[in-house]
Amino acid sequence: DTAVSQTPKYLVTQMGNDKSIKCEQNLGHDTMYWYKQDSKKFLKIMFSYNNKELIINETVPNRFSPKSPDKAHLNLHINSLELGDSAVYFCASSQSGPNEQFFGPGTRLTVL
C-alpha cells in the first residue's frame, strides 16, 4: 500500500525518559513534516524537511530533534519527556510546492 506510516502507534512513558517516533512514506514525495495535535485537537506544525534539509523549524523546545536520513524517512526524537508533551504526533508528506499533504496514522504519546 502506498502511504505514510508511523511507529509506534501508541507510546506510554515516564517523565524524563527519551523516546523516538519513526515515519516512512512510499509516495515518492520530497518533503516531510511533523505536526503536534493537542488535547483540544489543535494542530501545529513543528518541523519540515525537504530532500533531507530542514526547512521549517517552529518554536519548539530543543528537547525535540528531527532527523531525516533520506527523503522517505523522518524521525522525531524527544529528550527528557514532560507531561506537556502528551499529544498525538502526526507525520505528513507532500511534493514540494502548494501540494496537499498526506498524513500518517499518528502516534499517541502519553507521558506519566
Place this chain on the structure above:
Amino acid sequence: ELKVEQNPLFLSMQEGKNYTIYCNYSTTSDRLYWYRQDPGKSLESLFVLLSNGAVKQEGRLMASLDTKARLSTLHITAAVHDLSATYFCAVGYGGATNKLIFGTGTLLAVQP
C-alpha cells in the same frame, strides 16, 4: 501573527439539512486546504483550493475560496450521518515549504 479561525466550532445538524462552515484567515494566501478527521483517526484530504474563486465539489461537500476576503467556505448539502467528523481548514504559506496553519476545527454531528 498568522491566525486561522473557523466557525462554528461545533455544529449539530439534522440529516437532510444544509449548512456552511466558515474559515477566515488573517494574512494573504492563495492556497487553502480542507481536511476531515474522524475520532482517533488521521487527517484525510478533502479539497485543495489554489486560486481566488476556486470552487470544488465532492458528493455533498463543496468548498470555495475568496482570497480577497481571506475566506473559505465548506458547504454541506443534505447532510447524512456519515459526514459526522471534525473538519479543518488549513492555509498554506511559503513557496517550496508550504507551511500549513490549521484552523481550530469544526466538530460536525449529524443527527438522524
